[in-house]
Amino acid sequence: MITYRTIVGPTIFILFLFFGVITFGQESVIKPAIHKSIQQQTNKIFDDLVKIRRDFHMNPEVSEQEKRTAQKIKEYLLSIGLEVKTGIGGNGVVGILKGAKEGKKIAWRADIDAMPSEIPDVVDFKSKTEGVRHICGHDVHATIALGIANVLASQKDQLKGTVYFIFQPSEENYKGAQAMIEDGLFDIINPEEIYAAHIAPLPATMISTKPEWLFADYKVIEVSYKNSGDDDAMIEYTKTLLKSFQNVELGSKFFDPQSLLNPAIGLANPNTIFKDYTTVYDNFNVKKTEDLISIKTYVGSSIFNELDRILPQVKQKIKSSKYSTSLVNVSYSGDRVNLMNDKKLTNKAMNAISTVYGSQSVIRLYGEMPDGRGDDFSYFQERVPGVYFFLGGSNFEKGIISMPHAPNFAIDESCIKTGVNYFSSMIVERLDQ
Ligand SMILES: [Zn+2]
Ligand SMILES: [Zn+2]
Known part of the structure; x- marks a missing residue:
């Protein structure tokens, strides 16, 4: 979902660059070595992740029909040794990664559906399904979640706790989160914290968010x-x-x-x-x-x-x-539950990323976007305290502007690396606290 209707234009995030960079009191990183390993593993799998993303992109499936996508996700998760549950709330998939030591339980959620769209795709690896296109970046969201799963699985021996990967169908029609919950998602998993990210027209090296509401x-x-x-x-x-x-x-x-x-x-x-x-x-x-x-x-x-x-x-x-x-x-x-970021977790998560990757990586927002609609991740946040991030996917020098649902929507695929690195590190830091 996540459309900015009339007054939020695709360029709004550009200037955040020049004034929005936060300066947190830096907390010391608990495990500097593991973040290095995370980055090494991300580099190692990056080319594969790009291939996976392009495969999702070429084979988009609209809400409630994400069968092939769900199958590919299941195969990947099994191949890296996760426990996998399928068919939750339709085509929902959950991967469970248990660390070597007992500890906290954290969930990462990615939406996986595409959208009906007659607008011609702007990339070479075009959709093979007529009238359907990944124009909201969920192909990238699914890929990043697989990347985080891979990277954290590679650090399994160091991990303290459990990480759940929720692959949610039907976000565009706003049904998937509720469907997964009604189908017993939280009987299968019991996360104490939940996180998600959506592509936004920021540079592909940045994330942004704020405590509580992001949208009016x-x-x-x-x-x-x-x-x-x-x-x-x-x-x-x-x-x-x-x-x-x-x-x-x-x-x-x-x-x-x-x-x-x-x-x-x-x-x-x-x-x-x-x-x-x-x-x-x-x-x-x-x-x-x-x-x-x-x-x-x-x-x-x-x-x-x-x-x-x-x-x-x-x-x-x-x-x-x-x-x-x-x-x-x-x-x-037209009641919709608004996204509500947990105050403490938002600050802690932003801090963790800022500490590991530098304060220029994290932009703190203060206002709520007018005239916007959110994401049904809000239904998960009603059950579990969590944080929703915007992840930059743009490269303004190359003319790539990742404005969801915009006709020229495109992604600088380096954002896959950014997402996997930042959020893997953030999850590790959160597991440790
Ligand atoms: Zn959308
Ligand atoms: Zn979306």
Whole structure:
């Protein structure tokens, strides 16, 4: 999923480069030697990983049909000695890697599905399935997870604890995480922490994230009335009422896409303007039937639980207006659980990567992206504290911009190396704490 709709353009991450680099208090690395071994093993398997990624890319499968992909994942995991469970929540696969010593249990999740897309692919290893394309980078996510599994399996004797690899189907239709959970995923595995990453238009040497929300929360609000014939004033009243919940000024810098990259007010600045905001879409959808009038629009907020507070307020205001007797209902639809990064784990995970790979590798965000939709990884985070990262896949000098779902979406495959290195090291550091 992870699309940035109207106001987040593909270039927004570029300028993070120049102002977003964090400077953590550096913690000492617990096991410097193992990180060296991790990097050596990653280098050793990199060419194979690229082949695997291209094979996934050429054989994309849409949500709920990831049979071949799941089979390939299973074969690979078995070949490196993991215990494997298949058919969880459809085509879900789980690999279990037990370290030599007892310890913590950590899960890494990768989504594996492709998307229907008629847009011609921009790489030589094009999709062989007409109308289906890996345009969201899940081919890379699956490959990185296999790479981490391989690298950590190669360090099995040093590992303290268990690592679970969750290969989740059906992310694009937002069903796979819930399906795996309902199918008993957490009866099979019991992770104490869970992590995932999604390709984003950052340089392929970087990751970024923040504690708690990465995206504002969005819902569709619908106000419905009995159709009494004379309703223009009522519709106008309702639009004005809903718009009154917006706390950012129309025409202000908030609505200028360039502001997201602005060093002084953008997402990566602690004083960002993309904090504590609520927005209400202007383009209301008004539908009339013989009996009912329905007025719908999007409401978004970066303030925790704000949408839950808005609904009863709308209801109450209409009830104390002259339209009280016409009101039928005020409700939300299109409910999605927003991603929620665990505060402590986010800081610890960012610290671990920053300590091993340098502070220039990690960009801390402060604001929540407006107008975005997340990832159903949020359903796992409801059960297990975890962190969702953005992983850079771009190479601006080569003109490769890894903006998910964009027609020219492409990946600098060196991000596979970055992902395998950074996240293998992060998992090892987390197992040790
Ligand atoms: Zn997507
Ligand atoms: Zn995606």
